[in-house]
Amino acid sequence: MAMTMTQKILAAHSGESEVVAGQLIEARLDLVLGNDVTAPVAIREFERIPGAAVFDRGKIALVPDHFAPNKDIESAEQCKAMREFARKHGIENYFEIGCMGIEHALLPERGLVLPGELVIGADSHTCTYGAAGAFSTGVGSTDMAAGMATGVAWFKVPSAIRFALHGGLGGWASGKDLILSIIGAIGVDGALYRSMEFVGPGVASLTMEERFTVANMAIEAGAKNGIFPVDEKTRAWAASVSNRPYVEYAADPDAEYERTITIDLSTIRPTVAFPHLPSNTRPASGSGVVAIDQVVIGSCTNGRIEDLRVAAEILKGRRVADGVRCIVFPATQKIYLQAIREGLIEAFIEAGAIVSTPTCGPCLGGHMGILAEGERAIATTNRNFVGRMGHPKSEVYLASPATAAASAIAGKIVDPEEVLEAPGRRG
Amino acid sequence: MENGSRVWKYGDDVDTDVIVPARYLTTSVPEELAAHCMEDIDSGFAKAVSPGDVIVAGGNFGCGSSREHAPIAIKASGVSCVVAASFARIFFRNAINIGLPILECPEAAAEAENGDRMSVDLASGMIRNLTRGTSHAAAPFPPFMRGIMDAGGLIAYVSAKSSAGSRKGS
Ligand code: SF4
Numbered sequence: 181m182a183m184t185m186t187q188k189i190l191a192a193h194s195g196e197s198e199v200v201a202g203q204l205i206e207a208r209l210d211l212v213l214g215n216d217v218t219a220p221v222a223i224r225e226f227e228r229i230p231g232a233a234v235f236d237r238g239k240i241a242l243v244p245d246h247f248a249p250n251k252d253i254e255s256a257e258q259c260k261a262m263r264e265f266a267r268k269h270g271i272e273n274y275f276e277i278g279c280m281g282i283e284h285a286l287l288p289e290r291g292l293v294l295p296g297e298l299v300i301g302a303d304s305h306t307c308t309y310g311a312a313g314a315f316s317t318g319v320g321s322t323d324m325a326a327g328m329a330t331g332v333a334w335f336k337v338p339s340a341i342r343f344a345l346h347g348g349l350g351g352w353a354s355g356k357d358l359i360l361s362i363i364g365a366i367g368v369d370g371a372l373y374r375s376m377e378f379v380g381p382g383v384a385s386l387t388m389e390e391r392f393t394v395a396n397m398a399i400e401a402g403a404k405n406g407i408f409p410v411d412e413k414t415r416a417w418a419a420s421v422s423n424r425p426y427v428e429y430a431a432d433p434d435a436e437y438e439r440t441i442t443i444d445l446s447t448i449r450p451t452v453a454f455p456h457l458p459s460n461t462r463p464a465s466g467s468g469v470v471a472i473d474q475v476v477i478g479s480c481t482n483g484r485i486e487d488l489r490v491a492a493e494i495l496k497g498r499r500v501a502d503g504v505r506c507i508v509f510p511a512t513q514k515i516y517l518q519a520i521r522e523g524l525i526e527a528f529i530e531a532g533a534i535v536s537t538p539t540c541g542p543c544l545g546g547h548m549g550i551l552a553e554g555e556r557a558i559a560t561t562n563r564n565f566v567g568r569m570g571h572p573k574s575e576v577y578l579a580s581p582a583t584a585a586a587s588a589i590a591g592k593i594v595d596p597e598e599v600l601e602a603p604g605r606r607g
Numbered sequence: 608m609e610n611g612s613r614v615w616k617y618g619d620d621v622d623t624d625v626i627v628p629a630r631y632l633t634t635s636v637p638e639e640l641a642a643h644c645m646e647d648i649d650s651g652f653a654k655a656v657s658p659g660d661v662i663v664a665g666g667n668f669g670c671g672s673s674r675e676h677a678p679i680a681i682k683a684s685g686v687s688c689v690v691a692a693s694f695a696r697i698f699f700r701n702a703i704n705i706g707l708p709i710l711e712c713p714e715a716a717a718e719a720e721n722g723d724r725m726s727v728d729l730a731s732g733m734i735r736n737l738t739r740g741t742s743h744a745a746a747p748f749p750p751f752m753r754g755i756m757d758a759g760g761l762i763a764y765v766s767a768k769s770s771a772g773s774r775k776g777s
Contacts, residue, residue, distance in 0.1 A: 204751045221635045221675055229766045247633060254633030304673040304697055320675040320701035326765045334751070368620055369667040373696050402667060404696055457620065544629040544672075565624040565671060572628075572647040 182432035184340040185407055186375040189315040189429050193298045201339035201436075209239065211292060212327040213301030215283055216244040218320075220261045222302055225325035234269045235331030241273040241292055241301075242266050243283040246540045251547040281512025281538045284308040284396060284480035289512055291422025295410045296429050300324070300333050305480050305562065307398045310407035311391035313414055313428065317405045338404045340375035341366075342437040345382025347446040352596040352603065354490070355390025356482055356560065356580035359397040360451040362443070364461030372402035374438065377431060382445045383408060388417045389486040396481045397562050400458040450595045452558070453578035456566045464583050465595035474557035475500070475588040476569075477581055478509025478536075479543045482560035485515050485522075487581040492524035494585035494600060495531040501591030506533035507549045509541055533588070545569045551576075558587045611724030611737040612659045612687060615645075615652060619665035623698065626669065626677040635676060637683035644680040658685035661727060663719040665691065669698025675705060682707040688727045690734060690745070692716040703752055704761040710734065712745035 181198050183191060191199045193207040214222050219242055226232050234240055242262050247255030266274035273292060280286065284305050287293050295313035299306060304318035319333065327333050343362065349355075363370070376398045378391075386394070391408050398406025408414070410428040418426065450464040477483075477491050488510060500506040508528050510516035516538060519525050525535050542549030543561040551557055551570030556577065559569065564576035577593060586596040625648040627640050634640065645652040662681065668691035669677060678701045681689065689702070692713040702709045708729050715734040719725060723738040732745040748756065758764035 204749060217632050218673065218675070221679075224635070225762050228762050230770065252633060258633065258635075302673055302675075304671065306673075318673040318697050320673055320678075320697060320704055322675060322704035322761045323700060326704075326761050330765060330769070334755075368670060369693065369695070372667065372693065399697075402670065402695060544632075546629060563624070563671065565622045567628050567630075567647045568624055 182434040182436065184375060184435045184437070185377055185409065185429055185431040186315055186340060186405060187337055188431070189296060189298060190335060190337055192429070199337045201337050203337045204334060205337060206332045206334055207298055209300055209327050209331050209333055210297040211239050211241060211299040212324055213241045213243070213283060213287065213299065213303065213306060214324050215246055215303055216248055216255065216259050216262055217246045218302035218324060220258045221321035222324040222328065223261055223265045225322050226328055229329050232329050234271070234328050237270045238272045239331070240271050240328055241287055242271055243275050243286060244277070244280060245282050246544060247546050248280065248539060249277055249537065279513060281515070282480045282483060282540060285483060285511035285515065288312060288392065289421060289514055291424065294418050294422055294424060294426035295414060296427035300327055304399045305396050307403065307405050308392055308396040308480060310395035310398065310405050311388065312418065313408060313410035315405055315407065318399060338373055338375045339438050340377050341371055342440040343376060343378045344380040344440055344442045345378060345445055346380055346442065347382055347444045348385035349445045349448055352450050352582040353448045354580045354582060355386055355393040357448050357451045358445065359394045360453050360458070360461050360578060361448055363397065363401050363459045364451065364453070366401055368400060368457055368459045369402040371398065374403055376401065376403045376406040378406065378408050382443070384411060384413070385445065387486060388413055389484045392484065393481055397458065400562060450580060450583045452583060452593060453564055455564050455575040455577065458562065458564060458578060463595070464579065464593060465598065467593040470556065470577065470593040472504060472558050472587060472592060473555040474549060474551065475504060475506040475584050476509070476542050476549060476557055476559035476561060477507070477584050478511060479540070479561040480511060481562040482581050483509050483511030483515065485518050487560065488515065488519050488524050489522070491581040491585040492527040494582060494596065495533065495588065496527040498531055498589050500532035500588045504588055504591050506588040507542065508533050508535045510538055512538050542569050558584050558593055560584050611726040612661045613657065614719050614721060614723040614725050615656065615660060615662050616719055616721040617648065617662065617664040620667045620670055621648065621664050622671035623669055623674050623677040624671055627674065627680045632674065632676060637679050640676050640680035641683035644684045653684060656684050656686065659687045660685065661725050662686050662689045663691070663716055663725070664689070665716060666693045668694050670695035673697045675701045678702045678705055678707045688729065690715055690727065703755055706756065706760040710745035712743050715743040715745070
């Protein structure tokens, strides 16, 4: 029986020669991830297992990023619980302040996720690593606890939707605009329980950063995972982060898909998701007059170096509009340092933006940029639910780094082309 | 229960940020989370909900973050079952893993109104709307998931397996 790429990886990790959609399997885990919100709950559950020990000290990653550096006493206690657990069990991949970053940018950067691997994380955006040709999916804390103890997890084998990409992105359009357009077209439950498999000649034109952005938001369409084939760009990236061996899996040519959605990348335009769902999309140029109070550039979706370069290219030599607060979050220490070396941080500060140490910060309404009642933000993050960035009566508009940076200058939501010339295609 | 349980009815795409807003995630104590359950969508819920009540919602219930705090808050608020047209994937997993009963039944979900009385039989999946005098059958859980639920959640299931010496993995 022909299998999708996701099914191939699941079969290989469950010791089956083949699996079919709907089948319940137990699969071997290559990595189990948790953060300062989900790990404390997982640790409590883990300790209820009699004689519990971790299955492999090298295959668990613990990242304090949501409320770290600790924003208050409660979050300090949560980070402490995670730190003490990491010490007690000799967890090799615990990332203390100083070497931390937002988990989904940090793990790939550290070479902890490679093609063909199977990763669960107690964080819904764990699906990000599909960009690397891995199967990765978000689970809850109890799954994380059981995974840490046993090294296996149960899965229902998903069916898949195939996204056939052609052509290339033009102008200021980016991977973020592609995934926002897809979610706008299929809805927040358009891929519920399913895999989103991205294939076709257009894949080669997307940078690794763009693939991470696209896979990151698969969950916003309800998907179990989003996954990209392994190509030259993936191999070059993998070689740059790790020398561990890995296995490449590819979908069978006759694999079954529930449907195929064909997308000409050259038709994708800068896109904005209006409150309060990521599927509530419009072209940025058709936003009307939406004045903004805050701009957030960063997060696990768009806090990578390429994202910061685009934002800096737009902000350099210009000024953030009066009355607008522009907050930039590099996703990891390494990205932060690189941005300093390239002069991006200087460009942000001279434009009137502020730059924060890596943290999830305002993305989840945690700290470092919370919205008051009635305030509006345009953000490069991935969710714009009610109250996501602060007050239940505040609003979040999701967009690309280019659209967010251009909007910061305009003081209202704009298509970057409205204030700037279109660039040549980057990357 | 003869009189059935009170229905708290919500629409489609109820996300985990409204079930438990992230601003309360600095705690994982079930009772504290329950005090803010549904706060951003229904500020009266946490105070008025009674043990045994049922949440009924449309499609994609529990979408958004992976926070187990969401089903934990619902369970700690005394809700006996969530009936929805469909559940978001991670919420579905989490509910089974922590032992919060959930049933997928689009017909029962579409028909119920806020304040209806409902009785739910988890063993058979039968959902009776006493206010409307109707019954609908939800699809029963596959045996594998019943095993986890019957053990009292995933941790008890794993504990039983490891003490039986059948631990898998590599
Ligand atoms: S940046 Fe936002 S979406 Fe990403 S892990 Fe942090 S809170 Fe979650």
